[in-house]
Each structure stands twice: as C-alpha cells, then as structure tokens.
Amino acid sequence: MKFTDSHNVVLVANVMTLKTQAMAMMAAVALCAASAQAAVSVLGDANLDGRVDAVDASAILREYASLSTSQGTTFTDPQHKINADVNKDKKVDAKDASLVLSFYAFLSTGGSGSMEDWLATQAG
Numbered sequence: 001m002k003f004t005d006s007h008n009v010v011l012v013a014n015v016m017t018l019k020t021q022a023m024a025m026m027a028a029v030a031l032c033a034a035s036a037q038a039a040v041s042v043l044g045d046a047n048l049d050g051r052v053d054a055v056d057a058s059a060i061l062r063e064y065a066s067l068s069t070s071q072g073t074t075f076t077d078p079q080h081k082i083n084a085d086v087n088k089d090k091k092v093d094a095k096d097a098s099l100v101l102s103f104y105a106f107l108s109t110g111g112s113g114s115m116e117d118w119l120a121t122q123a124g
C-alpha cells in the first residue's frame, strides 16, 4: 500500500492529536500530584493520609519506640516528622501521640477545625 500525501496529513494529524492528549494527561497527573502535595501538610497527620486519627498516634508511637531503641527513624519523608511533631519541640514522642489522640477524640465527638486551632484552645 502506497501512502499518498493526504494519508500523511491524516497520520500527522492523528499523531498531533495523540500528542495533545498525552500532554493533557500529563498536565492532569501533575495537577493531581500538586494537590496531593498540598494535602500532606496537616499537623498531626503523621502517615500523610490527610486525616488526623488513631493511626497517626500509632505511627508516632512506633517512631518514638524505634528512635528510643536506636533503630532509626521509621519515617520515609521529612513531612512525616513535620506533621508528627505536634507540640513542635523537635521531638516525636508520646506527648505528640497523646495530643493526636486527644484531638481525634475531639473530632470524633463532633469537633471540627484544624489541629492548630484545637491546640490554641488547649493552651492556658
């Protein structure tokens, strides 16, 4: 089969369409990645799933236990520690886990808002 010029034009047009679609998909993926990135900075959310709950308290205790026994960090991303150090004393320990559990209890009983807001009501 011999391609004519008009076939070539159609082929080029198809390739262009595919390229455009691929670029649109890549843009969408980048957008998803950007929004996921924005969602990870949540105080108390040690496992970066966007929520503050008992799983985070557990992750904080696991980290604390691992550090206490010189087994090194269990965190794989700097953001884990930023979120886990709830009282911002540069340590991830049982105090942070306790705060996370208290905040989770607050949320579970109808409370709302961020952990920062809740912490502000706890001080003093």
Ligand SMILES: [Ca+2]
Residues within 6 Å of the ligand: 044, 045, 046, 047, 048, 049, 050, 051, 052, 053, 055, 056
């Ligand atoms: Ca979480």
Ligand SMILES: [Ca+2]
Residues within 6 Å of the ligand: 084, 085, 086, 087, 088, 089, 090, 091, 092, 093, 095, 096
């Ligand atoms: Ca801390």
